[in-house]
Amino acid sequence: MKNLENLASDFFRSIAPSCIRKSSIVFSDRVKKTGEYINAINVAIGNISLPTYPAMLKRLLFIEDINLKKGIWRYTQTEGIDSVNQTFKKIIKSFLRPGLAPELFTMVDTGASHVMKLVMLGVCGNFNGINRPIMMLDPVYTNYISIGQELGREIVAIDRELNSDGTFGDVEIDTIEKIIEEKNPSAFLIIPYDNPSGTLMTQETINKFAKICIKHNIFFVSDEAYRGLYYRDDIKFAPSIWNISEDEVPGINAAKIRISIESFSKLFNACGLRMGALVTDNELFFEQARAANTTYLCPSCIDQYIASAINDEDERDIQNWIGSLRFYYKKILSELYIGLKTLMPDLIVTQPEAAIYSMVDVRNVVKPGFDANDFVMYCASEGSVEISGVNYTLLVAPAAGFYKNKNRYANTQMRIACVLSDKEMKLVPELFVKLLKEYENKRN
Incomplete structure (x- = not known):
């Protein structure tokens, strides 16, 4: 039953995946369809990969609540x-x-x-x-x-x-x-x-x-x-x-x-x-x-x-924990900025004062008609870069999904979530720049 017309609501038929989730769905379909072995560096969504707070982990591993233990x-x-x-x-x-x-x-x-x-x-x-x-x-x-x-x-x-x-x-x-x-x-x-x-x-x-x-x-x-x-x-x-x-x-x-x-x-x-x-x-x-x-x-x-x-x-202890996160993210965000600007100086890159995200605008380095959503879908569906003998692609979030109003630069902006390990985050600038150049070369 492929056609939902007259079966599903207008809202249900028109809804599209979130801009922070869509690329991972497309990439997953790509791997299932092709069987391709490729690593996706997913910085499209703020899905933290760091270990959780120790007391919470301990409570999970050593449950003391009687009812929970009994099921x-x-x-x-x-x-x-x-x-x-x-x-x-x-x-x-x-x-x-x-x-x-x-x-x-x-x-x-x-x-x-x-x-x-x-x-x-x-x-x-x-x-x-x-x-x-x-x-x-x-x-x-x-x-x-x-x-x-x-x-x-x-x-x-x-x-x-x-x-x-x-x-x-x-x-x-x-x-x-x-x-x-x-x-x-x-x-x-x-x-x-x-x-x-x-x-x-x-x-x-x-x-x-x-x-x-x-x-x-x-x-x-x-x-x-x-x-x-x-x-x-x-x-x-x-x-x-x-x-x-x-x-x-x-x-x-x-x-x-x-x-x-x-x-x-x-x-x-x-x-x-x-x-x-x-x-x-x-x-x-x-x-x-x-x-x-x-x-x-x-x-x-x-x-x-x-x-x-x-x-x-x-x-x-709570404040010391959050202080350690501040130190970690400040370093990661700074390294991301330096890496992107070193490889492509004309990129517009934010230097965040808060949270865990960086915005990148490519309006100064791409040909007219660039659409960040198309670029993101390209990376998810076919983009590939080899680094040290390993094939990678990069998943980022097109910024247009974050704008309620029309914005003249929304289609050239993307959001990067600094949520992966230090080693993986170091790959992001090279992957972003190489995939962007690869994509631009394919565009008419």
């Missing part, structure tokens, strides 16, 4: 077990500036992506017959765009452009105010440690945005999956909506507008654990989020048990 794996409460909720609170607390103690209501969920969906269900959409969008900065993590399409939720995106020096332009407060007046959003979502741009949002900027949200009485949502992964030496405390003080932003505590999206994937090298959380200072929003999530019963009891190992850790 009695029952549903937990919808919001998750108390110990894992305390874990998320403890992680946030370990980042707080002295004197700050926000009241937090937490609900764990099956990964941050599901939390994104739940948040978008709650903060935007139909308000007494008026459709109100959620406001974000463009480019934005592609899953928000996809989830918005799935839910029928409108996204208003504020343009940012990748400059020729590898930096993204700042967003003016006046621009945000104008969009709020014109589009009437019900929430403003930020990613302080930005995916995909690698831009770091300072606490001062977060505070300015918080004042706008209080002024217009809209939710202030922050995706803090990469909290603590910053690479500037002048940062003493991790920028966060939970590091907003009453002195700096009067009324922030009474406003009850803060929501953060939390994840174990990046800070604890546990992408496959699928453990995220919704955290808010608004008790009613928490209660309604829990009510909405009862449909999905609960997160995995096993994943919750493993994640709650962090609750027994000292806050200093």
Whole structure:
């Protein structure tokens, strides 16, 4: 039954794989079809390959919970077990500036992506017959765009452009105010440690945005999956909506507008654990989020048990762990930048201040009509480079999938996730440049 017309919905028939997953699907089909022996260096998706936090691994290998050992794996409460909720609170607390103690209501969920969906269900959409969008900065993590399409939720995106020096332009407060007046959003979502741009949002900027949200009485949502992964030496405390003080932003505590999206994937090298959380200072929003999530019963009891190992850790140990990740990623990102610019100086390459991604723009080195998606599909379906007797290809993410608005340079940009071993990441510049030249030579 190949034709889905009149059988499947318009949405289902029109949906395409995510820009961060599509290349791996195409490559997998290639290998199955041809039987070709080729190694794919997959930096299209932020799938961390580093070992997880030791206490979590120990808890998995030496299970002490009696019911889990007996194979009695029952549903937990919808919001998750108390110990894992305390874990998320403890992680946030370990980042707080002295004197700050926000009241937090937490609900764990099956990964941050599901939390994104739940948040978008709650903060935007139909308000007494008026459709109100959620406001974000463009480019934005592609899953928000996809989830918005799935839910029928409108996204208003504020343009940012990748400059020729590898930096993204700042967003003016006046621009945000104008969009709020014109589009009437019900929430403003930020990613302080930005995916995909690698831009770091300072606490001062977060505070300015918080004042706008209080002024217009809209939710202030922050995706803090990469909290603590910053690479500037002048940062003493991790920028966060939970590091907003009453002195700096009067009324922030009474406003009850803060929501953060939390994840174990990046800070604890546990992408496959699928453990995220919704955290808010608004008790009613928490209660309604829990009510909405009862449909999905609960997160995995096993994943919750493993994640709650962090609750027994000292806050200093948590911060030391994240500090070691900062050191690692700062080195990897720097080496990637140097490698790409050395081999092809006219590439535009970001020098990330946060998160684990680099953006590359080839607009200065390719012929007119270049399409990053076509290049990515070429690498996945037929591209091959031999290095030291081994055949490789490279999987990256076309940046057009991260732009909600039309951007004049989106089709020449790609995102690289620095998630593989040091040895594998060292191959990325050579593979990227050789495959790009190979592809350009094949184009008319």
